[in-house]
Amino acid sequence: xxISDIQDLEVFTCxxxxxxxxxxxxxxxxxxxxxxMGNADEGSVxxxxxxxxxxxxxxxxxxxxxxxxxxxxxxxxxxxxAAANENIAIFQTAENQFKTSALIAQHIxxxxxx
Amino acid sequence: MLYRTDxxxxxxxxxxxxxxxxxxxxxxxxxxxxxxxxxxxDHNCTFNLPAFSVICKREGMACxxxxxxxxxxxxxxxxxxxxxxxxxxxxxxxxxxxxxxQNQPDRFGDQPIIDEHEEILGFAEKFLISASAYDxxxxxxxIHSLGGLIMPAHIDRAVFCIIAQLGFLxxxxxxxxxxxxxxxxxxxxxxxxxxxxxxxxLSAIGSSFTELELESFTMKEIQKALTQAS
Numbered sequence: 001x002x003i004s005d006i007q008d009l010e011v012f013t014c015x016x017x018x019x020x021x022x023x024x025x026x027x028x029x030x031x032x033x034x035x036x037m038g039n040a041d042e043g044s045v046x047x048x049x050x051x052x053x054x055x056x057x058x059x060x061x062x063x064x065x066x067x068x069x070x071x072x073x074x075x076x077x078x079x080x081x082a083a084a085n086e087n088i089a090i091f092q093t094a095e096n097q098f099k100t101s102a103l104i105a106q107h108i109x110x111x112x113x114x
Numbered sequence: 115m116l117y118r119t120d121x122x123x124x125x126x127x128x129x130x131x132x133x134x135x136x137x138x139x140x141x142x143x144x145x146x147x148x149x150x151x152x153x154x155x156d157h158n159c160t161f162n163l164p165a166f167s168v169i170c171k172r173e174g175m176a177c178x179x180x181x182x183x184x185x186x187x188x189x190x191x192x193x194x195x196x197x198x199x200x201x202x203x204x205x206x207x208x209x210x211x212x213x214x215x216q217n218q219p220d221r222f223g224d225q226p227i228i229d230e231h232e233e234i235l236g237f238a239e240k241f242l243i244s245a246s247a248y249d250x251x252x253x254x255x256x257i258h259s260l261g262g263l264i265m266p267a268h269i270d271r272a273v274f275c276i277i278a279q280l281g282f283l284x285x286x287x288x289x290x291x292x293x294x295x296x297x298x299x300x301x302x303x304x305x306x307x308x309x310x311x312x313x314x315x316l317s318a319i320g321s322s323f324t325e326l327e328l329e330s331f332t333m334k335e336i337q338k339a340l341t342q343a344s
Binding site: 032033034036037038050051052053054057058076078 | 186187249250251252277278279280281282284
Protein backbone atom coordinates (compact mmCIF):
# COMPACT_ATOMS: atom_id res chain seq x y z
CA UNK A 1 0.00 0.00 0.00
CA UNK A 2 1.35 3.40 -0.99
CA ILE A 3 0.53 6.48 1.08
CA SER A 4 -1.63 7.89 -1.72
CA ASP A 5 -3.75 4.71 -1.62
CA ILE A 6 -5.06 5.82 1.81
CA GLN A 7 -7.02 8.68 0.30
CA ASP A 8 -8.63 6.32 -2.20
CA LEU A 9 -10.41 4.73 0.75
CA GLU A 10 -13.63 6.60 1.26
CA VAL A 11 -13.41 7.31 4.99
CA PHE A 12 -10.08 9.18 4.84
CA THR A 13 -9.47 12.80 3.83
CA CYS A 14 -5.97 14.03 3.09
CA UNK A 15 -5.33 17.28 5.02
CA UNK A 16 -1.54 17.48 4.46
CA UNK A 17 -0.51 16.37 0.99
CA UNK A 18 3.17 17.32 0.84
CA UNK A 19 4.82 13.92 1.20
CA UNK A 20 6.95 11.49 -0.77
CA UNK A 21 4.65 8.70 -1.86
CA UNK A 22 6.48 5.65 -0.49
CA UNK A 23 5.24 2.09 -0.02
CA UNK A 24 4.14 1.78 3.63
CA UNK A 25 6.10 -0.75 5.67
CA UNK A 26 3.36 -1.26 8.26
CA UNK A 27 1.11 0.53 10.74
CA UNK A 28 1.23 1.44 14.41
CA UNK A 29 -1.73 2.39 16.58
CA UNK A 30 -1.05 4.31 19.80
CA UNK A 31 -1.90 7.52 21.62
CA UNK A 32 1.09 7.41 23.92
CA UNK A 33 3.77 9.19 21.94
CA UNK A 34 6.71 7.94 24.00
CA UNK A 35 5.55 4.44 22.97
CA UNK A 36 5.34 5.50 19.32
CA MET A 37 8.87 6.84 19.50
CA GLY A 38 10.20 3.54 20.78
CA ASN A 39 8.14 1.09 18.74
CA ALA A 40 6.79 2.49 15.47
CA ASP A 41 8.66 1.27 12.38
CA GLU A 42 10.32 3.53 9.87
CA GLY A 43 8.09 4.09 6.85
CA SER A 44 4.90 3.15 8.70
CA VAL A 45 1.56 4.90 9.17
CA UNK A 46 0.59 6.05 12.69
CA UNK A 47 -3.07 5.75 13.72
CA UNK A 48 -3.83 8.08 16.64
CA UNK A 49 -5.98 10.84 18.12
CA UNK A 50 -2.95 12.93 19.16
CA UNK A 51 -3.46 15.90 16.85
CA UNK A 52 -0.77 18.44 17.75
CA UNK A 53 2.67 19.46 16.56
CA UNK A 54 4.59 17.28 19.03
CA UNK A 55 3.18 14.24 17.23
CA UNK A 56 5.14 15.40 14.19
CA UNK A 57 8.34 15.68 16.24
CA UNK A 58 7.89 12.10 17.47
CA UNK A 59 7.00 10.76 13.99
CA UNK A 60 9.97 12.50 12.48
CA UNK A 61 12.31 10.87 15.02
CA UNK A 62 10.75 7.44 14.49
CA UNK A 63 10.62 7.79 10.69
CA UNK A 64 6.82 7.49 10.52
CA UNK A 65 5.76 8.51 7.00
CA UNK A 66 2.03 9.17 7.42
CA UNK A 67 -0.47 9.86 10.20
CA UNK A 68 -4.19 9.14 10.37
CA UNK A 69 -6.05 11.30 12.90
CA UNK A 70 -9.16 9.50 14.17
CA UNK A 71 -12.51 10.51 15.69
CA UNK A 72 -12.61 13.70 13.58
CA UNK A 73 -10.21 15.48 15.92
CA UNK A 74 -9.27 18.90 14.58
CA UNK A 75 -5.75 19.22 13.17
CA UNK A 76 -4.21 22.58 14.14
CA UNK A 77 -2.32 24.65 11.55
CA UNK A 78 0.90 24.30 13.55
CA UNK A 79 0.71 20.54 13.10
CA UNK A 80 0.03 20.87 9.36
CA UNK A 81 2.98 23.23 8.91
CA ALA A 82 5.35 21.00 10.89
CA ALA A 83 4.20 17.95 8.89
CA ALA A 84 4.73 19.77 5.57
CA ASN A 85 8.28 20.63 6.66
CA GLU A 86 8.95 16.98 7.50
CA ASN A 87 7.12 15.56 4.43
CA ILE A 88 4.74 13.57 6.64
CA ALA A 89 1.26 12.99 5.20
CA ILE A 90 -1.79 13.58 7.41
CA PHE A 91 -5.23 12.07 6.88
CA GLN A 92 -8.37 12.62 8.91
CA THR A 93 -11.30 10.30 9.57
CA ALA A 94 -14.45 10.10 11.66
CA GLU A 95 -13.68 6.45 12.42
CA ASN A 96 -12.02 5.39 15.68
CA GLN A 97 -8.56 3.87 16.00
CA PHE A 98 -9.85 0.27 16.08
CA LYS A 99 -11.85 0.51 12.87
CA THR A 100 -9.15 2.53 11.14
CA SER A 101 -6.51 -0.05 12.07
CA ALA A 102 -8.70 -2.89 10.84
CA LEU A 103 -9.30 -1.13 7.54
CA ILE A 104 -5.68 -0.18 6.90
CA ALA A 105 -4.49 -3.65 7.92
CA GLN A 106 -6.47 -5.17 5.05
CA HIS A 107 -4.33 -3.21 2.62
CA ILE A 108 -0.86 -3.70 4.06
CA UNK A 109 0.94 -6.77 2.69
CA UNK A 110 2.24 -8.73 5.65
CA UNK A 111 -0.54 -7.98 8.12
CA UNK A 112 -2.24 -10.92 9.87
CA UNK A 113 -5.67 -9.30 9.36
CA UNK A 114 -5.35 -9.62 5.60
CA MET B 115 12.41 39.35 50.94
CA LEU B 116 12.79 35.59 50.86
CA TYR B 117 9.61 33.78 49.86
CA ARG B 118 9.30 30.11 50.68
CA THR B 119 6.73 29.02 48.09
CA ASP B 120 4.61 25.96 47.37
CA UNK B 121 2.82 26.55 44.08
CA UNK B 122 1.10 23.19 43.67
CA UNK B 123 -1.60 22.40 46.23
CA UNK B 124 -4.98 20.72 45.64
CA UNK B 125 -8.18 21.56 47.49
CA UNK B 126 -11.07 19.20 48.20
CA UNK B 127 -12.41 20.07 44.73
CA UNK B 128 -9.93 17.63 43.21
CA UNK B 129 -11.54 14.19 43.54
CA UNK B 130 -8.21 12.61 44.47
CA UNK B 131 -7.61 15.12 47.32
CA UNK B 132 -8.68 14.72 50.94
CA UNK B 133 -11.90 16.45 51.98
CA UNK B 134 -9.91 18.16 54.77
CA UNK B 135 -8.29 20.35 52.06
CA UNK B 136 -10.40 23.47 52.62
CA UNK B 137 -8.66 26.79 51.87
CA UNK B 138 -8.60 27.84 55.56
CA UNK B 139 -6.97 24.56 56.61
CA UNK B 140 -4.47 24.76 53.74
CA UNK B 141 -3.40 28.30 54.64
CA UNK B 142 -3.17 27.48 58.35
CA UNK B 143 -0.99 24.44 57.64
CA UNK B 144 1.15 26.43 55.18
CA UNK B 145 1.85 29.00 57.91
CA UNK B 146 2.70 26.28 60.43
CA UNK B 147 5.33 24.77 58.13
CA UNK B 148 6.91 28.14 57.34
CA UNK B 149 5.56 28.85 53.85
CA UNK B 150 4.78 32.47 53.02
CA UNK B 151 3.46 32.13 49.46
CA UNK B 152 1.26 29.38 48.01
CA UNK B 153 -0.91 28.58 45.00
CA UNK B 154 -4.09 26.55 44.76
CA UNK B 155 -4.03 24.28 41.70
CA ASP B 156 -6.97 21.92 41.33
CA HIS B 157 -7.30 19.62 38.34
CA ASN B 158 -8.79 21.46 35.34
CA CYS B 159 -10.99 23.62 37.56
CA THR B 160 -10.84 26.92 39.46
CA PHE B 161 -14.16 26.81 41.34
CA ASN B 162 -12.52 26.94 44.80
CA LEU B 163 -10.27 29.91 44.01
CA PRO B 164 -12.74 32.57 45.25
CA ALA B 165 -12.77 31.04 48.75
CA PHE B 166 -8.98 30.62 48.61
CA SER B 167 -8.66 34.31 47.71
CA VAL B 168 -10.77 35.45 50.67
CA ILE B 169 -8.80 33.30 53.12
CA CYS B 170 -5.37 34.33 51.78
CA LYS B 171 -6.30 38.02 52.02
CA ARG B 172 -7.66 37.57 55.53
CA GLU B 173 -4.59 35.63 56.70
CA GLY B 174 -2.02 37.80 54.89
CA MET B 175 -0.75 34.88 52.83
CA ALA B 176 0.82 35.79 49.48
CA CYS B 177 -0.73 33.67 46.75
CA UNK B 178 -1.16 32.86 43.09
CA UNK B 179 -4.38 31.57 41.54
CA UNK B 180 -3.92 28.47 39.47
CA UNK B 181 -4.96 25.12 38.18
CA UNK B 182 -3.27 21.95 37.01
CA UNK B 183 -4.41 21.48 33.43
CA UNK B 184 -4.42 18.06 31.79
CA UNK B 185 -3.43 18.62 28.17
CA UNK B 186 -4.45 16.60 25.13
CA UNK B 187 -1.16 14.74 25.57
CA UNK B 188 -2.42 13.78 29.07
CA UNK B 189 0.44 15.70 30.63
CA UNK B 190 -0.16 17.75 33.78
CA UNK B 191 0.79 21.42 33.45
CA UNK B 192 0.62 24.12 36.14
CA UNK B 193 -0.95 27.43 35.10
CA UNK B 194 -0.66 30.33 37.56
CA UNK B 195 -2.11 33.84 37.63
CA UNK B 196 -1.68 36.89 39.81
CA UNK B 197 -5.25 37.93 39.35
CA UNK B 198 -8.32 35.93 40.46
CA UNK B 199 -10.55 37.14 37.66
CA UNK B 200 -8.15 36.04 34.91
CA UNK B 201 -7.67 32.66 36.58
CA UNK B 202 -11.45 32.18 36.81
CA UNK B 203 -11.89 33.08 33.14
CA UNK B 204 -9.22 30.62 32.03
CA UNK B 205 -10.63 28.04 34.44
CA UNK B 206 -14.07 28.31 32.81
CA UNK B 207 -12.53 27.75 29.38
CA UNK B 208 -10.58 24.70 30.51
CA UNK B 209 -13.59 23.22 32.36
CA UNK B 210 -15.83 23.83 29.32
CA UNK B 211 -13.35 21.97 27.14
CA UNK B 212 -13.43 18.81 29.28
CA UNK B 213 -15.39 15.93 27.73
CA UNK B 214 -18.96 15.60 28.88
CA UNK B 215 -18.15 12.80 31.33
CA GLN B 216 -19.78 13.14 34.75
CA ASN B 217 -17.93 12.42 37.98
CA GLN B 218 -18.91 9.25 39.83
CA PRO B 219 -18.30 10.25 43.46
CA ASP B 220 -18.54 6.67 44.77
CA ARG B 221 -15.75 5.61 42.53
CA PHE B 222 -13.52 8.67 42.20
CA GLY B 223 -14.34 10.89 45.19
CA ASP B 224 -16.40 14.07 45.65
CA GLN B 225 -15.65 17.36 43.89
CA PRO B 226 -17.16 19.92 46.31
CA ILE B 227 -17.15 23.65 45.62
CA ILE B 228 -16.97 25.47 48.95
CA ASP B 229 -17.03 29.03 50.23
CA GLU B 230 -14.71 30.63 52.80
CA HIS B 231 -16.88 29.30 55.65
CA GLU B 232 -16.54 25.77 54.27
CA GLU B 233 -20.18 25.70 53.28
CA ILE B 234 -20.74 23.45 50.27
CA LEU B 235 -22.04 25.54 47.37
CA GLY B 236 -22.34 22.63 44.97
CA PHE B 237 -20.25 20.07 43.14
CA ALA B 238 -18.22 20.20 39.94
CA GLU B 239 -20.20 17.86 37.71
CA LYS B 240 -17.69 16.92 35.05
CA PHE B 241 -15.00 14.41 35.99
CA LEU B 242 -11.97 16.64 36.62
CA ILE B 243 -9.34 13.99 35.87
CA SER B 244 -10.32 13.96 32.18
CA ALA B 245 -8.09 15.68 29.60
CA SER B 246 -8.89 19.22 28.44
CA ALA B 247 -8.91 20.19 24.75
CA TYR B 248 -5.67 22.21 25.08
CA ASP B 249 -2.44 20.79 23.72
CA UNK B 250 0.78 21.95 25.37
CA UNK B 251 1.70 24.46 22.65
CA UNK B 252 -1.70 26.15 22.51
CA UNK B 253 -1.88 26.22 26.32
CA UNK B 254 1.51 27.98 26.54
CA UNK B 255 0.31 30.66 24.11
CA UNK B 256 -3.04 31.11 25.87
CA ILE B 257 -1.55 31.38 29.38
CA HIS B 258 1.16 33.81 28.28
CA SER B 259 -1.37 35.97 26.43
CA LEU B 260 -3.21 36.27 29.75
CA GLY B 261 -0.02 37.21 31.63
CA GLY B 262 0.23 33.92 33.53
CA LEU B 263 2.99 31.44 34.31
CA ILE B 264 3.09 27.96 32.82
CA MET B 265 5.21 25.04 33.97
CA PRO B 266 4.97 21.30 33.23
CA ALA B 267 4.26 19.49 36.50
CA HIS B 268 6.37 16.74 38.11
CA ILE B 269 8.43 16.05 35.00
CA ASP B 270 10.31 13.26 36.79
CA ARG B 271 7.19 11.13 37.37
CA ALA B 272 6.18 8.08 35.34
CA VAL B 273 2.55 9.11 34.82
CA PHE B 274 0.74 12.30 33.72
CA CYS B 275 4.19 13.70 33.05
CA ILE B 276 5.11 15.46 29.83
CA ILE B 277 8.31 13.46 29.31
CA ALA B 278 6.58 10.14 29.98
CA GLN B 279 3.79 11.05 27.54
CA LEU B 280 5.84 12.49 24.68
CA GLY B 281 9.21 10.88 25.24
CA PHE B 282 10.94 14.27 25.48
CA LEU B 283 10.60 17.77 26.94
CA UNK B 284 9.27 19.96 24.09
CA UNK B 285 11.02 23.23 23.32
CA UNK B 286 8.41 25.74 24.54
CA UNK B 287 8.80 29.02 26.42
CA UNK B 288 7.88 27.48 29.79
CA UNK B 289 8.48 29.78 32.76
CA UNK B 290 9.92 26.84 34.70
CA UNK B 291 9.53 23.09 35.07
CA UNK B 292 8.45 21.36 38.26
CA UNK B 293 10.39 18.51 39.85
CA UNK B 294 9.31 16.40 42.80
CA UNK B 295 11.46 16.54 45.94
CA UNK B 296 13.91 13.93 44.67
CA UNK B 297 13.74 14.65 40.90
CA UNK B 298 17.07 14.93 39.12
CA UNK B 299 17.76 18.55 38.07
CA UNK B 300 19.34 17.51 34.73
CA UNK B 301 15.85 16.52 33.49
CA UNK B 302 15.02 20.24 33.49
CA UNK B 303 17.64 20.98 30.81
CA UNK B 304 17.94 24.78 30.44
CA UNK B 305 14.66 25.57 32.24
CA UNK B 306 14.58 26.91 35.78
CA UNK B 307 13.33 24.44 38.35
CA UNK B 308 10.61 24.75 40.93
CA UNK B 309 9.84 22.11 43.52
CA UNK B 310 6.38 21.93 45.05
CA UNK B 311 4.52 19.51 47.29
CA UNK B 312 1.59 18.58 44.96
CA UNK B 313 -0.29 18.18 48.26
CA UNK B 314 -3.50 16.18 48.24
CA UNK B 315 -3.71 16.14 52.06
CA LEU B 316 -2.67 18.55 54.80
CA SER B 317 0.31 16.55 56.01
CA ALA B 318 2.06 16.86 52.63
CA ILE B 319 2.08 20.68 52.65
CA GLY B 320 5.62 21.92 53.14
CA SER B 321 7.20 18.59 52.15
CA SER B 322 8.75 20.29 49.12
CA PHE B 323 9.11 24.00 48.36
CA THR B 324 11.02 26.60 46.36
CA GLU B 325 12.70 29.66 47.82
CA LEU B 326 12.53 32.84 45.76
CA GLU B 327 14.22 36.13 46.65
CA LEU B 328 11.75 38.81 45.56
CA GLU B 329 11.24 42.49 46.32
CA SER B 330 7.53 41.73 46.52
CA PHE B 331 5.31 38.79 45.58
CA THR B 332 4.20 40.05 42.16
CA MET B 333 4.07 38.29 38.80
CA LYS B 334 6.75 40.61 37.45
CA GLU B 335 9.14 39.82 40.31
CA ILE B 336 8.47 36.07 40.08
CA GLN B 337 9.08 36.10 36.31
CA LYS B 338 12.33 37.99 36.86
CA ALA B 339 13.52 35.51 39.50
CA LEU B 340 12.66 32.50 37.32
CA THR B 341 14.37 34.00 34.27
CA GLN B 342 17.53 34.65 36.29
CA ALA B 343 17.51 31.06 37.57
CA SER B 344 17.27 29.47 34.10
